[in-house]
Amino acid sequence: MQLSEKIEESDLQVLRHARLPEKVGFGDIMLPIMTRARFRDGQWQTHELLPYQALSISPSCKGLHYGQVIFEGLKAYANLQSGGAIVFRMKDHWARMNQSAQHLLMPSIPQALFEESIKALVSRASTYIPAKKGDALYIRPFMFSSASGLGLSNNTDFDLYFIASPSEAYFTEPLDVLIERDQHRAFKGGTGMIKMAGNYGQIFASGQRAQAAGCGLSLWLDAETGRYVDEFSAMNFFALVDGVLKTPPLKGTILPGVTRASVIELARQQSVDGKSLEVQEVDIEIDALLANIESGRCTEVFASGTGATITPIQHLKEADGRSYRLPTWELSSAIKAQLQSIHHGITAPETAGWCTAISFIGSWI
Ligand SMILES: Cc1ncc(COP(=O)(O)O)c(C=O)c1O
Structure with a gap:
């Protein structure tokens, strides 16, 4: 399924000229774009890149009432070695999201849909990915039952969003x-x-x-x-x-x-x-x-x-x-340093598939 881009020049301007504050916090600043995919009539039907915006859902939306809401959390780090970004263990997060979906009888998410959503955001997020070691762009995929009605029946309509937010390394002290x-x-x-x-x-x-x-x-x-x-x-x-x-x-x-x-x-x-x-x-x-x-x-x-x-x-x-x-906290410090070094492309992990490199697109980089 083709990703259809529904963002305007004004959204690109915001991306282009963004300047992050010294301390970005966690989950406070949102990337001004997001993706949305809709599952209807037994299949994924639309996949769009949109400006970050409020959602319009029915007050009887089943996800709100009956808990069919799942999410993931993964990060894109600034590649401090060769530029661009590195998404850490993207496939593992995709697999875990599908385990969550399966458990709650929600549709499974094709790997390409998951990865394309992340690439669409990260490739445009150069100004939103902090360059400081330990900081990152936190990516939050989430899916919920969007059908309306209060019956506790099996649902047919699901919406999947990817939003993202620059995040600093928190809990850095013991x-x-x-x-x-x-x-x-x-x-x-x-x-x-x-x-x-x-x-x-x-x-x-x-x-x-x-x-x-x-x-x-x-x-x-x-x-x-x-x-x-x-x-x-x-x-x-x-x-x-x-x-x-x-x-x-x-x-x-x-x-x-x-x-x-x-x-x-x-x-x-x-x-x-x-x-x-x-x-x-x-x-x-x-x-x-x-x-x-x-x-x-x-x-x-x-x-x-x-x-x-x-x-x-x-x-x-x-x-x-x-x-x-x-x-x-000797061992934890050593492992943390190793992980950070892998996250930022400074050392290569021994296991293949941990790091997905994503280049930035657009004339503002
Ligand atoms: C309940 C719970 N346990 C553990 C973790 C750590 O998981 P991960 O290392 O995949 O972020 C998380 C965070 O996602 C969590 O929400």
């Missing part, structure tokens, strides 16, 4: 984390392993409690027993215990993070005393972990995700004020 003992994010047989909007509603109240305790993130535990670590607010969990890097396994309750997969690969390439670092995907019991922090066997805990890449954790905290201090 964070404290509140262990969430009361609420749970996901359960076996639920939707924890897909990226649907409904999964994020729990974060607000838990995040507020975390903030009140001086913490930047919550740590979710499993819903069945409350004994095992799932993941952070919206980032995956890693702990270095007895020199082994451990992360909870993908058993249906945590999101299979693209950064998590990258960290596992890069960690296995680290050499420790002449041997490669051992990485285990295993259940992590929270009370054993806290005991290991107290005894010094656990030396590092960190979070991984596209938004902040890697965030070292300084303290794990209980609501009653007990606090467990992590002494180092």
Whole structure:
């Protein structure tokens, strides 16, 4: 399906003359263009490049009422080596979006449609991609059921948008984390392993409690027993215990993070005393972990995700004020530096397919 360009000279002027502020924040400034694809009568029918604009949807739009809303988050980084941009692990984000779609009985997105949408935005976004290491253009694909009507029936109409926003590296300093003992994010047989909007509603109240305790993130535990670590607010969990890097396994309750997969690969390439670092995907019991922090066997805990890449954790905290201090963030800093270097085209990844180079088009570059 051909992408039809419906942007005006005035939109191009905005793109051409944009000047980003020194600090771009996260998700505050929007790229002035977006794409929209519509699924009707069993097939993708239109694919358009449009000015960024408000959506017109019916108040009875089923996505709004019944939660058929999925999204992704990936980044285009300034290629500091040879110009243009690099989109990190585009195919993996496409595959995960289709897993989310499949789980909620939404249409699958052809790879070409996903990639063309990203290329249409990124190739015109030279003035919106910060050149600073760690900063990027955050790309947010999202799809929802756009059919109107309040019947809880299977839906036929879906709209897929790609919007984008310059984003700076956030959570750059080590964070404290509140262990969430009361609420749970996901359960076996639920939707924890897909990226649907409904999964994020729990974060607000838990995040507020975390903030009140001086913490930047919550740590979710499993819903069945409350004994095992799932993941952070919206980032995956890693702990270095007895020199082994451990992360909870993908058993249906945590999101299979693209950064998590990258960290596992890069960690296995680290050499420790002449041997490669051992990485285990295993259940992590929270009370054993806290005991290991107290005894010094656990030396590092960190979070991984596209938004902040890697965030070292300084303290794990209980609501009653007990606090467990992590002494180092050596490994997480090393992996973060490696990832950043790959993101910005400074080093080539060992695995093919991680980086998609996109050149800028237009006379303003
Ligand atoms: C719930 C949740 N867990 C983990 C992650 C990290 O995933 P990724 O590394 O693919 O960004 C995210 C972010 O997308 C998330 O929303």
